[in-house]
Amino acid sequence: MLASVPLSDAERAAVDDGQSALDQLLERLIDIPTPTGTTPREIGVPATATLLPIVAVNQMPSTNGE
Template sequence: MAVSIPLTEDEQAALTDGKAAIDQLLNRLADTPTPTGPTPQKITAPGSAQLLPIVAVRQGKAAQS
């Protein structure tokens, strides 16, 4: 997917470096206007949104019972 969609350096770092880079990108974009005008901070009041945790996923054989 990263090959098909052009990404900024910050977005690429968020994709490859994990949670710290994602948090940094979200903080930087908080005051960037959306296409309709308001910034993400104006759309949702601080503390009203709950971010989902990032969980490592490991692929492998399923445990047999």
């Protein structure tokens, strides 16, 4: 994803450095207008997000002959 979407240094840090960097980015964006023109603060969206843990997924071979 990083190769196909140009990111600012702050956006890249939010992707690479974890929760605190993400929280800092969201706090800076709280007064930046969305595409509709309203800001996250105006529409009441909190400047927080929770990163979900990455869980390994093991795929089992298909049992129906595929």
